[in-house]
Amino acid sequence: MNFLSYLINGISLGSVYAIIALGYTMVYGIAKMLNFAHGDVIMVGCYVTFLTMSRQGWHPLPAVLLSMVVCTALGITIEKIAYKPLRRAIPLAVLITAIGVSYFLQNAALLIFGADTKSFTSVVTLPALKLADGALTISGTTIVTVVACIVIMVALSLFIKKTKAGQAMLAVSEDKDAAQLMGVNVNATISLTFAIGSGLAAIAGVLFCSAYPTLTPYTGSMPGIKAFTAAVFGGIGSIPGALIGGILLGIIEILGRAYISSQLSDAIVFAVLIIVLLVKPTGILGKKMQEKV
Numbered sequence: 001m002n003f004l005s006y007l008i009n010g011i012s013l014g015s016v017y018a019i020i021a022l023g024y025t026m027v028y029g030i031a032k033m034l035n036f037a038h039g040d041v042i043m044v045g046c047y048v049t050f051l052t053m054s055r056q057g058w059h060p061l062p063a064v065l066l067s068m069v070v071c072t073a074l075g076i077t078i079e080k081i082a083y084k085p086l087r088r089a090i091p092l093a094v095l096i097t098a099i100g101v102s103y104f105l106q107n108a109a110l111l112i113f114g115a116d117t118k119s120f121t122s123v124v125t126l127p128a129l130k131l132a133d134g135a136l137t138i139s140g141t142t143i144v145t146v147v148a149c150i151v152i153m154v155a156l157s158l159f160i161k162k163t164k165a166g167q168a169m170l171a172v173s174e175d176k177d178a179a180q181l182m183g184v185n186v187n188a189t190i191s192l193t194f195a196i197g198s199g200l201a202a203i204a205g206v207l208f209c210s211a212y213p214t215l216t217p218y219t220g221s222m223p224g225i226k227a228f229t230a231a232v233f234g235g236i237g238s239i240p241g242a243l244i245g246g247i248l249l250g251i252i253e254i255l256g257r258a259y260i261s262s263q264l265s266d267a268i269v270f271a272v273l274i275i276v277l278l279v280k281p282t283g284i285l286g287k288k289m290q291e292k293v
Helices: 002-031 038-054 060-086 091-113 140-162 164-174 176-181 186-211 221-234 239-259 265-279
Strands: 129-131 136-138
Touching (some): 002 038, 002 136, 002 140, 002 164, 002 186, 002 221, 002 239, 038 060, 038 091, 038 186, 038 221, 060 091, 140 186, 140 239, 164 176, 164 186, 176 186, 186 221, 221 239
16 A cells, blocks of 8 residues: 555656646747746745735635736746847857746745745645545545646647647747748747746646645745656657656656655656666657758
């Protein structure tokens, strides 16, 4: 039963990583840039939910919806101010800018909210599910997290395949210049990508803090890095790859923490990533890109 419990916890944690990884994989797949400030957008969403629930006494649902709105607006603002002027710049310039935005958000949170650790109240009120005569308990947060991950993945896949905006995203991901010649608004499409990714980051952050109920200005840093690892693990640019990479990463982390060492669990995660990239550099579902000369 212990192994099954660890496995369920791993799937739950991996589902959070998968939702966060969607932001990385969509932005990279469409805009061909790595938004390392994505993890700090998670932190902002968590603070919005925390303040509206603990200080204003809001119900969890409107608090989460407000955090999604704030994070969506923040994602669009970051793209307009920090990334849009670098659309034609070398990748290193974009990477340095993303790191700068990340530090800016962290230090702004330090100034506004302070460095002390806040106790986050779970937004999930669903009771735990007991199986096998009570020998196995699945928390309500775990159930909601896994269901939310599945719903988001299905909805996002349908959005990209069935809607005009989704088709525009696919066109921009293939060739920005050709898409623009065909009448696609590239700037609006990239902004929409940042908006969707940032809104999903708010959901993932709230679910993560509900499972691990502490909040600091650095809350989003490590989950953000691990979610990026999950995106690379599954094949960055692939939505199913983000799901597979996130779930596998969560399971590896929880099992490593349980059976090997809690202190080395992070190192185990990144070591597995290195091994996978040595064997298959494009990730599990990644495709080799042929460069035309």
